[in-house]
Amino acid sequence: MTTPDYLTLLLYLVGLFVISSLSAKRTKNQRDMFSAGRSSPWWAAGLSGFMTMFSAATFVVWGGIAYELGLVAVAINTCYGIAALLVGYFVASRWNRMNISTPAEFVRIRFGKTGLHFFTWIMLAKRILGVSVSLYALSKLLIALMPLNLNWAIVFFGSIIILYTMLGGLWAVLMTDVLQFIVLTVVVFMVAVLMIGRVENWADFMAAVPDSFFSPTADRYGWLFLCGWVTIHFFIIGAEWAFVQRFLSVRSPLDARKSAYLFGILYLVTPLFWMLPPLLYRGQVAGVDKEQAYILAAQSVLPPGLMGLMIAAMFSATASMVSSQLNVFAGGLTNDFYKALIRPKASERSLVLVGRVFTSVLGVLLVATAIIVPQLGGAEKLVVTINNLLVVPLYAPALWGLFSRKIGIREMVIVILVSFTVGAVLRFGFAGNPWIVKGDTLYAFAQYLADNTKNVEVLVGVMLPVAMLFAFEWLKKKDDKAAGEVTRMLSEPSAPPSELSDSRFDPFPATMVMTSVLVIGGWIFLLGLWQDESRTELMVFAFALLFLGGALRAWLVRQLRPPTPDVTD
Template sequence: MDSIDIGVFIVYLVALVGMGSMFSRMKNAKDMFAAGGKSPWWLSGLSSFMTTFSAGTFVIWGGIAYRYGLVGVSILVMIGISAMFVGYFLAKKWKSYGYDSAAEFLNDRFGKSLVRFYTFLQGIVGLFTMGGAVYALAVVVTALFPLSEGHLLADPATGHFSVTIASLIICFLVIAIAFGGGLWAVLVTDALQFIILTVSVLIVVPLIITKIGGPMEMINTAPPGFFNLVHGEFTWYFLMGWGVVFFFKIGGEWAYVQRFVCVPTARDAVKSTYLFGILYIVSPLIWMLPPMAYRWIDPNADYEQAYVLASQAVLPSGMLGLMIAAMCSATASMATTQLNVFAGAFTTEIYQRIFRPDARDNELVRAGRIFTFLLGVLIIAGALIIPRMGTYTGYILASVAILTGPLVLPTIWGLYSRKTGLKTAWIVTIFSIVVGLVVKLGFQTDGWLAELQTLSYLTTMVQANERVTEIVVGTAVPLLLLFVAELGIGRKNKGWEKVQAKKQQAFEVADTAPSILPAKICAWSTIIVGIMIALISIVSTEKQMITGGFAGFLILLGVAILAGIRKKGEQHALN
């Protein structure tokens, strides 16, 4: 990266924090953690997309696409299909109950003890894992920042910008965005990142395909199986299981539930989830083409760096800096989402319910910001510790497959079951986690169960199908336990009656109109970025047509959004 790229990189990240601070004058906890129920459906959908997208696209799925080809696309498409099913079955259900968070629903449905357990476990594990995502992207990005020998900020081993320092910078960016503007800041910055990254990758794709000799060259000289939808451990069984896991993950994980409840109506919740699903069905091929094509440029590259190296190979000065900044902030958006969700849970379910039940709104906002900062330390800890625990890709695949079911299935079951209660939820959660960890750790090559001769057949099967086993154990065990409990319980649970009363109350409340402020901010931010890139195209002599075209498209897009807002406002005035 040259001086222009570095300048764009710094300006973009600083502006991102400034944009988040525009929402700092929040009046209550609902504004901070549920956007006051006024988020437009499209904003919620884009934010869900970016929350899932983030580091996984660049590091995990980009690496898989570089090594194995089209299977990287297959995995992402399954997430989109899962989101469509969630939109049909669960999104409307969540919004119809009238709660501002999953934690609030669980408190009424099952009880405070389970909520506190989920808050601590999911908060600690989830935010710690986000630290790993930050580190993984820091490794990729710092590869583009070579420094002089002996430089204060250099890593002596690589001669590039220190990965540790880069990780800490991204972590503090995460804390600053979530601390200042709450969920509104997370939603709006997600939308801007979506625009910048999408337009950038649409430019990268034709450039890199042209650089390797065209699409026919790619097709005719591809490694065997490179365009197969499955490969190795990523079998059809894995893909089907992955889709099931993500159905439960999107349908019950607190960060996604937050997107269902922050919109004005149940219909908006469905529309936002459908948008999320459609984006993940139609766009993965476009997103995965750069790392796939980079294999023709350097077949021996670090696969986790393939995405950013592909961008570096074809993007002109200025645009590369913008692309890398958007990558960093997209990963930050995943972390800010988790941070905002669990800061809200700690504020309402721990601080308010236990210590300050009569706390006023401004006090809860202050408490939320304090929890945001304290929980941000967990992200920093993850960024420093997870690299010493093995590969980030393997850690994510295993943790998602094993922990998603035990931690979200009781919640989803509680949306429909009249009989399931606190005791059942506790048993399903704890027993399923224990079984998952025993199978994962016990049947490894050096595991204690692998040494038992009587289990040799099972050991061989588990080790030969590691990814499928993780999914089966993580979903089948809690599902079976919940089904058995449902058959054995004979009476309606009191928690069910409580949430039904809340649902009736929510039905009687008039719908809230969505805010137009996010659209205005996105429009003006897009215009400003476009103007900045236009100035760069004047200064730079490299690929001015591409840079200028990119700038012009962003400016026109921003103007079109503003025109749409104005037209809609005039229609409302006439009505």
């Protein structure tokens, strides 16, 4: 890392806090804090959902698979797009029509206080553990590039996310996600273009990669896995609170659907683009650590100053996920525990304050958990595995309850406990069990489970809970009592957006995009003037961004211009 790299990273961090401060001025009540006053533009909600799916794993895990196996990584990431499009068609508008402030409010209405406690605390523990591992992985990745102690890196990066999320609420999360999308797109596009320029002979490249490099499947990632991956992420995008929050934050059911469609289309067309650096790097340099392939590919082509932008992109990928989880769970604790169960008559000002306190407390818990991950030895892999075993069993009943009148709290608990228990027994009791040795009766079965873990996770983690829900739907004769309330809420007209969106056009989101594009373009232009390496490419990118920013400014001016009054004779 050079001085220009640190200046680039500093500029990015300053941008986060400027956006957070401006967002804080728009946060007047808890509905603004946790659902953006139902006034977010659909494109901002879609980009935010897109970024929420990112984490350090995008670069480390999927980048490693792209380097090792090729287009398989692209196929796996495309599954997110298919899942998001299905959610847009079947689910997104239904969430918006519920007229609720937080996803937790739906769980309380549909499954009662018992269901709220059961679901919230399990999911909170699940997400704290999962996000902590991601924050740890990000910090471990970045300390290889920066002279920071691992624990201090976790505290530093975690504190930044906590502060801007606490100050600006969901508006800050949405707008910083848009900034992070711009940063990520610019830097990955630059790395891909520069790496394509390094390929002198495509025939040599084809000869240097494995024969199966351009196949969309591999032994561990076959068609069954890909179908299961789509199903898993249909339930994640359709029911995980961070994504549901995006559908609640927009003005109308149509906007909720459009946000999901944007999310899906982006994940259909961009995975090849994101995975190009490690794909191309495999043809240029073989035999490196696959988990380091993405960062090594970037280091091989980025001039000084832009490596800082790459670090900002990696930080943004995880920061988006972390800030989303902090905000949505702080919203659930504020609205559906503190307000609903402790102080029903609490003022809006006090609810915003309590929301910020919950955001801070959850953030500190997350950072503390991330710090102890290295002390777990190999147990962080156990945490990730348990996390994965809970995905569909946890989300499927909640999403099912949005449509079905039969599923209640009893069925939810049965599906979660049975599916998790069966999955855990197969995963830990048989697969890889050192006490089951060759010659034992169960050895062949245990070996099959160990050799086909991905397919077994699909069969048990997806098909079992879904089959149980279908069985309950078919066998249960009576409707659940709480289902009627959901039906009534869905039949009511949508709630109006907050007073911030009373005008026909809200310039704030578009202004943030315009400013971000102009600042990034201007900074790349200065970097191009400062150095000779890749100056032509830097100038082309800079002028393209400045032109785009100028076009956005012209569009904004037209939108804000008062309408010309009609002149009649």
